[in-house]
Amino acid sequence: MLEKLKSWIRAKAARVRLDVWHSPDYRLPLPGLEARIELRRADFALWALLERRVLSPVRLHTPQRISYPAMARVHDRGYLESLTLPATLGRIFAVDPSELVVDELMGAVRLACGGTLAAAREALRFQRATMNLLGGFHHAGRASGGGLCPVNDLAIAIAELRTEGFEGRVAILDLDAHPPDGTADCLARDPRVWIGSLSGAHWGPLPDGVDETVITGADDQGYLAALESLLTRMPPPALAFVIAGGDVLAGDRMGRLGMSLAGVFRRDRMVAAALAGRASVWLPGGGYQPEAWKVLVGSACALVGGAPPSWPRGHDPMRARFTAIAAGLDPSALRGELTLTLEDLEGDLGGGRAAPRLLGYYGPTGVEHALHEYGILDQLHRIGYGELRVVLDQTPGGDRLRVLGRASGVADGRLGGREDLLLECVLARRQVAGASILFVEWLTLRNPRARFGPSNPQLPGQEVPGLGLAREVSQLLEQVALRLGLAGVGFRPAWLHTAWAGRHRLRFVDPARQGRFRALMRDLAVLPLGQAARAVADGRVRLDGAPYQWEADDMVAWIDGREPDAAARALEEDVFVNAHFEVVP
Numbered sequence: 001m002l003e004k005l006k007s008w009i010r011a012k013a014a015r016v017r018l019d020v021w022h023s024p025d026y027r028l029p030l031p032g033l034e035a036r037i038e039l040r041r042a043d044f045a046l047w048a049l050l051e052r053r054v055l056s057p058v059r060l061h062t063p064q065r066i067s068y069p070a071m072a073r074v075h076d077r078g079y080l081e082s083l084t085l086p087a088t089l090g091r092i093f094a095v096d097p098s099e100l101v102v103d104e105l106m107g108a109v110r111l112a113c114g115g116t117l118a119a120a121r122e123a124l125r126f127q128r129a130t131m132n133l134l135g136g137f138h139h140a141g142r143a144s145g146g147g148l149c150p151v152n153d154l155a156i157a158i159a160e161l162r163t164e165g166f167e168g169r170v171a172i173l174d175l176d177a178h179p180p181d182g183t184a185d186c187l188a189r190d191p192r193v194w195i196g197s198l199s200g201a202h203w204g205p206l207p208d209g210v211d212e213t214v215i216t217g218a219d220d221q222g223y224l225a226a227l228e229s230l231l232t233r234m235p236p237p238a239l240a241f242v243i244a245g246g247d248v249l250a251g252d253r254m255g256r257l258g259m260s261l262a263g264v265f266r267r268d269r270m271v272a273a274a275l276a277g278r279a280s281v282w283l284p285g286g287g288y289q290p291e292a293w294k295v296l297v298g299s300a301c302a303l304v305g306g307a308p309p310s311w312p313r314g315h316d317p318m319r320a321r322f323t324a325i326a327a328g329l330d331p332s333a334l335r336g337e338l339t340l341t342l343e344d345l346e347g348d349l350g351g352g353r354a355a356p357r358l359l360g361y362y363g364p365t366g367v368e369h370a371l372h373e374y375g376i377l378d379q380l381h382r383i384g385y386g387e388l389r390v391v392l393d394q395t396p397g398g399d400r401l402r403v404l405g406r407a408s409g410v411a412d413g414r415l416g417g418r419e420d421l422l423l424e425c426v427l428a429r430r431q432v433a434g435a436s437i438l439f440v441e442w443l444t445l446r447n448p449r450a451r452f453g454p455s456n457p458q459l460p461g462q463e464v465p466g467l468g469l470a471r472e473v474s475q476l477l478e479q480v481a482l483r484l485g486l487a488g489v490g491f492r493p494a495w496l497h498t499a500w501a502g503r504h505r506l507r508f509v510d511p512a513r514q515g516r517f518r519a520l521m522r523d524l525a526v527l528p529l530g531q532a533a534r535a536v537a538d539g540r541v542r543l544d545g546a547p548y549q550w551e552a553d554d555m556v557a558w559i560d561g562r563e564p565d566a567a568a569r570a571l572e573e574d575v576f577v578n579a580h581f582e583v584v585p
C-alpha cells in the first residue's frame with residue numbers, strides 16, 4: 001500500500017512541467033573533436049528525455065539565433081570581429097582551422113545563446129525551472145574566448161533581460177568542474193549578480209565578489225558537503241542560472257573531480273530544492289565523456305521531481321534511436337519500388353541492364369532516403385559539403401556505395417570546387433562462424449577539407465582526416481543487417497585503431513585473438529591511440545619478447561544475441577592474462 005502511494009506521489013510529481021530548448025544543430029560541426037569528446041550529448045539527452053516521457057513534446061522548444069546587437073552588448077567589437085576567422089575559432093575549439101565552417105559553428109553557438117535567453121524569459125514568466133541542452137559558455141570573457149566557449153550565453157542573456165527592464169538579483173551557480181573565469185570577467189562588476197563556483201581546479205584569481213570553492217579530486221561526499229555550504233551563502237535570487245556541469249564525473253579527461261552519476265543526481269536534487277519556486281535556467285556546461293549525457297538526463301529528472309534515471313547494461317542511445325528510425329522507414333521506399341523505371345523492369349526480365357541494387361535490396365534513391373532519415377546527409381552538409389550524390393555499383397569484392405560531394409565556401413585552391421569522395425563502403429554477405437553476416441569489405445569516411453595537425457594526427461592508413469560519423473555509419477550497417485535478416489556485422493580491421501573504434505560492439509571471432517587484442521589494449525593504454533597504432537604498424541611492439549605483427553582477423557558484432565560459450569570465454573581470459581605486450585623504442 002505504502003509503495004503504491006509512493007509511486008502515485010512520484011507519478012504526480014513527475015507531472016511538474018519542464019520546458020526544454022534544443023536544436024538538431026546543437027551538435028558542433030567539428031569532426032576533428034570526434035575522437036576526444038562526445039559531440040552528440042544534447043541529442044542523446046533529448047532522445048532519452050522524450051522516450052522516457054520526462055519531457056513532453058509540446059514543452060520542447062527550438063531556439064533562435066541570438067542577434068549581433070545582443071552579443072555586442074557584452075563582447076568587445078574587435079573580439080567579435082575575430083570570431084569570423086577560422087584561426088580564432090580553431091584555437092577556442094582546439095581543432096585545425098582547415099575543418100571549420102565558420103557560419104555553421106557560430107550558428108550552433110548563437111542558437112545555444114538564443115536558447116539560454118528564451119529559457120530565462122520563460123523561467124521569469126512562470127517562476128520555475130527551464131533547461132537549455134547546450135550552453136553555459138563560462139570561459140568566454142568580454143574580449144577573449146577559450147575552452148569551447150566563444151561567447152558567453154549567460155552574460156548575453158542577462159544583458160538582454162536588463163534592456164527589457166528586468167532589475168532583479170541574479171545568482172549564477174557554476175557547478176562545472178572548471179572556474180567561471182569568463183563569466184566573472186563579463187559580470188563581476190554588476191552588484192546585482194552573485195557568482196558562486198564549485199570546481200576542481202584553480203586557474204588564478206577571480207575578481208572580488210566571486211564565491212569560489214576549489215576541491216580537487218573530491219568524491220561525492222566531499223563535493224556535496226562543499227555544495228551545501230555554498231548554497232547557504234547564495235543570496236535569494238530573482239533569477240538563477242545553474243551550470244550543472246557534466247565534467248564533474250570521475251573519468252572526465254578535463255575535469256578533476258571524481259563524482260558518480262548517483263552523486264551528481266543528488267547534487268541536482270539539492271540545487272533544485274534550494275531554488276524551488278524561483279526562476280532558474282539550467283545549462284549543461286562542460287562534460288563530454290561518453291556518460292556525460294546521462295548527467296543532463298539526471299538534471300531534468302531532478303527538476304521534475306522524478307527518480308534518478310537507471311540504464312540497462314550496454315544501453316546505446318544511438319542504437320535505440322536508429323532502431324526507432326528504421327521501424328518508421330517504408331521498405332518499398334528503400335527498395336525504390338515507387339520509382340521503378342523501364343530499364344529496371346527490363347533488367348528484372350533479363351532483357352537489359354538493371355539499376356544496381358545494394359545487396360540486392362536497396363535502390364539508389366532508397367539509400368539516399370535512408371541516409372537522409374538517419375541524419376547523415378545533414379551532417380555532411382553541416383561540415384561543409386554540398387551537391388551530395390549517392391552512387392551504387394558492383395566491384396569484385398562486393399556491392400559498393402559511395403557518397404560524393406563538393407566542398408562549399410572554401411577559399412583555398414586545394415579543393416577548387418571539384419567533386420570529392422566522402423564515404424565509400426563495399427558490402428557483401430559472407431559466412432562467418434556458421435552464420436550469414438553483413439561483411440564490410442571496405443569502409444572509408446573522408447573529410448578532404450580538413451588537414452592533419454597536432455590536434456588530429458594522421459593515423460596509419462589515413463589519407464585525409466575522418467568525418468566524425470563512424471558511430472552513425474556502424475549503427476546504419478547494423479540496421480541493414482537486421483533488415484536483411486543477417487546475424488551480425490563484421491569486418492577485418494587492418495589497423496589497431498580501426499579495431500579499437502569497434503571494440504565496444506565487435507569481438508574477434510577467434511577467442512584467443514580477442515584475448516590478445518584485449519591484452520594489447522591493456523598494455524598500450526599509457527599511449528595516446530595514434531601513437532599506439534603507429535607503434536604496432538611500425539613493428540615496434542613485442543609480444544612476450546618476440547616481434548609482434550598485427551593480425552587482421554574477422555571481428556563481428558552479433559545482432560542475433562549469441563554469446564561466446566564457457567570454453568571460449570575461458571580461452572580468451574587465459575590468453576588475456578598471460579600475453580604481455582611492450583613497445584620498444
Ligand SMILES: [Zn+2]
Nearest residue numbers: 176177178286
Ligand atoms: Zn568545464
